[in-house]
Every structure is written in structure tokens, then in C-alpha cells.
Amino acid sequence: MNEYIPLQAEITDIDRVTSDSYLITLQILDDVEFDYRPGQFIMVSVFGLGECPISIASSPTRGRLQICIRRAGKITSGIMDSMIGDVLGVRGPCGNGFPLGTMRENILIVGGGSGFATLRGLINYIVDKRDDFGEVAVVYGARTSQDLYFMQEYKGWQREGIKVGITVDVGDESWTGNVGMVTSLLDKIKISPGSAAMCGPPVMINAVAAKLMSMGFYRSEIYVSMERHMKCGIGKCEHCTVGPYHVCQDGPVFSYDKVKDWL
Amino acid sequence: MIALISKEDMVPFLQAVSRKMEVVAPVMDQGTPAYVTWKGQPLALEGENPLVSPVKLLYPQREVLFRYIQECGSYTFEEPEQKARLILGVRPCDMQALKVLDSLLYPEPTDQAYQNRRRSAVIAAVSCVDPGVGCFCAQIGSGPECKEGCDLLFTDLGPRYLVETFSPAGVLMLKEHPEFFTPATRSHLQEKERLLKEAREKIVQARPWISREGMAEAIKNADWKSLGERCLSCGGCSFICPVCHCFSIYDQGVPDGERVRCADSCILSGFSRMTSGANPRPDPGQRLCNWYLDKFEYTPQKTGHLGCVGCGRCNRVCLSAIDRWSQEVLK
Ligand code: SF4
Numbered sequence: 086m087n088e089y090i091p092l093q094a095e096i097t098d099i100d101r102v103t104s105d106s107y108l109i110t111l112q113i114l115d116d117v118e119f120d121y122r123p124g125q126f127i128m129v130s131v132f133g134l135g136e137c138p139i140s141i142a143s144s145p146t147r148g149r150l151q152i153c154i155r156r157a158g159k160i161t162s163g164i165m166d167s168m169i170g171d172v173l174g175v176r177g178p179c180g181n182g183f184p185l186g187t188m189r190e191n192i193l194i195v196g197g198g199s200g201f202a203t204l205r206g207l208i209n210y211i212v213d214k215r216d217d218f219g220e221v222a223v224v225y226g227a228r229t230s231q232d233l234y235f236m237q238e239y240k241g242w243q244r245e246g247i248k249v250g251i252t253v254d255v256g257d258e259s260w261t262g263n264v265g266m267v268t269s270l271l272d273k274i275k276i277s278p279g280s281a282a283m284c285g286p287p288v289m290i291n292a293v294a295a296k297l298m299s300m301g302f303y304r305s306e307i308y309v310s311m312e313r314h315m316k317c318g319i320g321k322c323e324h325c326t327v328g329p330y331h332v333c334q335d336g337p338v339f340s341y342d343k344v345k346d347w348l
Numbered sequence: 349m350i351a352l353i354s355k356e357d358m359v360p361f362l363q364a365v366s367r368k369m370e371v372v373a374p375v376m377d378q379g380t381p382a383y384v385t386w387k388g389q390p391l392a393l394e395g396e397n398p399l400v401s402p403v404k405l406l407y408p409q410r411e412v413l414f415r416y417i418q419e420c421g422s423y424t425f426e427e428p429e430q431k432a433r434l435i436l437g438v439r440p441c442d443m444q445a446l447k448v449l450d451s452l453l454y455p456e457p458t459d460q461a462y463q464n465r466r467r468s469a470v471i472a473a474v475s476c477v478d479p480g481v482g483c484f485c486a487q488i489g490s491g492p493e494c495k496e497g498c499d500l501l502f503t504d505l506g507p508r509y510l511v512e513t514f515s516p517a518g519v520l521m522l523k524e525h526p527e528f529f530t531p532a533t534r535s536h537l538q539e540k541e542r543l544l545k546e547a548r549e550k551i552v553q554a555r556p557w558i559s560r561e562g563m564a565e566a567i568k569n570a571d572w573k574s575l576g577e578r579c580l581s582c583g584g585c586s587f588i589c590p591v592c593h594c595f596s597i598y599d600q601g602v603p604d605g606e607r608v609r610c611a612d613s614c615i616l617s618g619f620s621r622m623t624s625g626a627n628p629r630p631d632p633g634q635r636l637c638n639w640y641l642d643k644f645e646y647t648p649q650k651t652g653h654l655g656c657v658g659c660g661r662c663n664r665v666c667l668s669a670i671d672r673w674s675q676e677v678l679k
């Protein structure tokens with residue numbers, strides 16, 4: 086089998102998430118099992134434009150494959166310009182995903198910007214297996230209130246006893262919530278040390294990790310989903326290396342102690 | 349199996365082989381040796397290793413991974429087929445480079461495109477009895493003798509070649525063409541040993557400061573800032589290196605077309621730049637350091653092999669004339 090030949094997936098649904106991002110539901114057309122774990126990603130092709138890595142935004146517990154796309158480059162624009170019924174290429178799932186087997190019961194989830202897409206998959210997984218987890222909190226920051234992802238879902242998470250803290254960098258008249266970095270929320274939400282799962286810009290990750298360690302989290306239990314330029318997604322092209330690791334294969338999720346020097 | 353073939357018999361032998369498969373061999377091309385499809389030209393098996401490695405025939409700088417063909421909105425895919433060929437004149441360093449690539453590209457998920465080409469080639473290596481001035485294979489442990497990996501091994505003994513077989517495919521090659529081969533004896537093997545011993549001494553004498561063990565320390569001590577100032581980030585070193593294998597993938601054609609793999613280089617400034625514009629290795633010195641670390645630390649960790657085979661080609665193409673295997677750099 087040629088690893089570079091993708092599966093075919095039909096777009097079955099498109100939802101607007103913010104003014105410049107869509108949640109796209111894909112249906113794999115090939116006759117294969119497509120099983121994945123929260124935190125994994127797929128290589129998505131628009132034939133003629135190329136292929137790029139996109140994190141999976143859905144939970145496998147819900148029997149759907151969803152990705153959240155923001156118009157950033159050529160290929161993401163190509164995906165956003167596609168319509169329901171169009172066929173994309175999909176390779177994967179790629180990467181390791183969050184180490185749910187080794188994570189503690191208490192989980193803190195911290196997201197910044199569009200990095201929140203991969204965490205939505207994890208949160209919905211936890212919601213569906215709520216009894217397997219203890220105290221769970223979600224802290225999420227975006228630039229403005231217009232940039233916040235998945236607003237309609239926060240209430241449902243809270244109903245499952247998940248603490249949700251939302252913040253924006255720049256407030257406006259319509260926003261009555263917190264303004265400031267995600268770190269400013271960590272004091273306000275009461276959380277007990279456990280495992281942390283993070284995805285966002287490196288500055289945020291370093292600041293949050295420092296804060297969490299001062300709160301009693303171990304650096305080996307702070308899991309970071311990393312973003313890198315990727316071409317192959319299978320550990321061959323060397324585009325995604327951080328030190329000795331391939332983010333596409335050894336990651337994208339790493340414990341903070343492994344990758345802190347390369348963030 | 350060992351045998352002898354006279355130099356005059358090489359042309360008829362290759363002619364016989366080329367009736368069954370493509371033969372690729374080094375010949376003089378505009379004054380320099382290059383591996384091309386052999387059509388009866390005089391062979392250029394001696395002297396300095398050709399600048400473009402024969403590894404690039406098996407891991408080309410541009411290749412089609414598959415074709416996509418659109419029909420009523422969905423796609424069918426076609427893989428290119430590989431034809432059998434004999435590649436003659438592969439030096440021990442390049443054989444070792446193939447071994448390193450095997451260890452990186454074969455493990456699951458296997459790089460099928462590479463494996464298909466690799467498996468369809470019969471490789472006739474040559475012992476490097478006449479090494480180039482920039483070679484340091486002996487220090488790295490990849491030459492000047494070839495100990496494994498090839499199907500056949502040729503060693504230049506003056507008027508004739510000693511031929512050793514290393515695989516069933518190699519044995520078959522001799523058995524199918526008995527008219528060209530005569531028996532060899534132990535004395536021919538001894539002559540080969542003597543020539544290789546001389547070659548080894550010559551190589552080590554040229555750059556005695558290089559050693560496998562010393563590289564980690566040398567990388568730690570190197571002055572990456574000043575090297576980074578000299579490096580033009582052209583990527584020449586990694587495009588010419590037989591072990592470097594960074595690649596990019598792009599599509600050509602709508603609605604039908606090809607997904608193409610092409611060589612890329614971690615030395616280029618945009619290699620790891622992300623769509624957001626963030627660049628994890630913005631500085632040329634950082635990229636050069638990563639290049640050495642990958643060859644002497646990360647690749648050995650992953651595969652047990654160094655990521656350099658000591659062919660010296662990177663020095664031959666450096667636009668800034670950095671001698672990266674000099675004593676000044678490898679302090
Ligand atoms: S790094 Fe230079 S000397 Fe080593 S294998 Fe590559 S081209 Fe040859």
C-alpha cells in the first residue's frame with residue numbers, strides 16, 4: 086500500500102464557527118475502519134492545491150469526523166471554498182494524540198486561539214466518558230469575543246460539571262467576561278493539580294506551564310500539542326522536526342519537559 | 349562467488365545485460381563523470397566519485413508519488429511503475445547512504461515510492477581504490493571498502509576487475525553471462541586488500557582530525573554564529589548529500605494531475621516556517637547546527653547509523669566555500 090495515497094472523504098456538513106472559520110464534517114467514502122484518538126490530526130488534500138495537516142476537532146465517541154478550518158493559506162482556503170458533496174483527500178489519523186491512558190483523573194485544558202479545535206475533541210471525549218474523569222476545567226482565550234470557537238457548546242460542558250473559563254485579549258461593549266491572558270484566569274478558577282492538556286501559541290504555553298508548575302503540576306504531566314510545518318505526516322520528510330522528534334509521529338502531543346527547549 | 353572480468357569484456361557484458369534491463373553507469377559527460385543510461389559509452393569508473401550520487405536515481409530529486417484522476421467528483425489513483433535496472437559503479441559511501449535511507453524510509457509506515465525503486469534495482473558497487481581528495485569515508489566507517497548491501501562488487505585490479513557476489517541477484521548476473529567471467533583466486537582477494545589498505549591510509553592522512561567519536565564534542569565547540577554569517581542558506585550541501593532526504597510535496601494539474609515529491613532542504617530559510625509566519629529556525633547558524641546534529645546525533649539515535657557517509661560532496665558545492673570538515677570548524 087502506498088502511504089501517500091489518501092482516502093476519499095465527502096463533505097457532509099459545513100457550520101460557520103466564527104467569521105473566518107468553519108467546522109466541516111467529513112464522511113470517509115472508502116471501505117475502511119477510520120478510528121482515531123483525541124489530539125490526533127489528519128492530512129487533508131484538495132487535489133490540485135496540495136495537502137496540509139489539520140487537527141481533528143471531533144471526539145471519536147460521537148461517530149463523526151470533524152475539522153475546524155480557518156482561512157490561512159492556499160490549501161485551507163481551498164477547503165473553505167469547497168461545498169457540501171465535494172470530495173477531499175484524507176490521510177491518517179496521524180500522530181499520537183493525548184495519552185488518555187496515563188493522564189490523571191483531574192484534567193485542566195488550556196487553549197489559545199485556533200489551537201482550541203483539537204481540544205474540543207478531547208473535551209467532548211471527556212464529556213462522553215465523564216465517569217472516568219474527576220475535576221475537569223477548561224480555560225480558553227481568543228483575541229476578541231468574535232474569535233471564540235464553539236460558543237454554543239460551553240453550556241453543555243458546564244452541565245457535565247466541567248468548569249469553563251473564557252477570556253479575550255481585547256474586550257468590546259458586547260463582552261462582559263474576562264479580558265486578559267489565559268494565565269489571569271488560572272487564579273480565578275479553582276483547580277487541583279493533575280494533568281494539563283494545552284494547545285496554543287508558544288508564548289502562552291510557556292507562561293501557562295510556568296504558572297501550572299508553581300501551582301503544583303509536574304512538568305511531565307503538562308501535555309502540549311505542538312504545531313509545525315508538515316508535508317508527509319509520517320515521519321519521512323523532516324519538515325516537522327523539533328530536536329530528535331518528529332512532531333507528526335512522536336507528537337503532536339508532548340509532555341512539556343520533552344519539548345520546552347524547542348517551543 | 350568470486351570471478352574476474354577483463355576490462356575489454358565490460359562493454360560486451362553490459363551490452364548483454366542491457367538487452368534485459370536498463371543499465372546505468374558513470375560516463376564522462378561534458379568533462380565530469382555522471383551516472384546516465386549506458387548506451388555503449390566508455391565507462392568512467394575510476395577517480396573521484398561523481399558529484400551527483402547514484403543514490404539520487406533511487407531517491408530522485410523529483411518524482412511522481414501518484415496520479416489522481418477525477419471521475420464524476422471522486423478520484424482514482426495510479427502509482428508509477430518501476431522498471432528493473434542495473435546500476436553500476438556505486439561507491440561504498442553511496443552504498444552506506446542507501447543503508448541509512450533504508451533504515452529511515454523502510455520502517456512502517458514504509459515509503460513505498462522509495463522501496464519500489466530500490467527493490468527494482470540491481471546494484472554493482474565498486475571498491476574505492478582511488479579516493480578523492482575531500483573524502484573521509486575511512487574515518488566515518490563507510491569506505492573505502494564495500495562490505496555489504498550491494499549485489500555485485502567490482503574492484504579495479506589494473507587490466508581486469510575482481511567481481512564478488514553479495515546476493516542471489518548478483519550470483520544470477522554472473523551465471524547468466526558465464527562467457528565474460530573467469531575464475532579468481534585468493535591472490536586476487538589479497539591484491540584487493542592491499543589496494544584498499546593504501547587507499548585507506550591516503551584518506552585518513554588527508555583529514556586525520558575527523559573521527560566518529562569526536563563529532564559530538566566538535567559540534568558542541570563549533571562557532572555557529574560565525575558559520576551562520578558565512579552560510580548563504582542556499583541548501584546546496586543538502587541537495588547534493590546522498591543521505592539528506594528532506595522533501596516537499598506538491599500537486600500539479602486540475603482536475604487530473606500528479607502529486608509530486610521534490611527535494612527540499614532544512615538549510616533553506618523557509619523550510620520550517622509555518623503558515624502563521626512563525627519560524628522555529630530563523631537563523632542560518634541554527635539551521636546549520638541542526639544539520640550537523642541530525643547527522644551525528646539524531647539519525648544515530650533513531651537508526652544506529654551516522655547521517656553522514658564522508659563523501660565530501662557538501663564541500664564541493666558550498667557557494668561560500670565553507671570547508672565544514674576542516675580543523676577550524678571541527679575544533
Ligand atoms: S554530509 Fe557531506 S560528506 Fe557527509 S554524506 Fe553528506 S555530502 Fe557526503
Ligand code: FES
Pocket residue numbers: 314315316317318319320321322323324325326331332333334
Ligand atoms: S511531516 Fe514529514 S516528517 Fe513530520
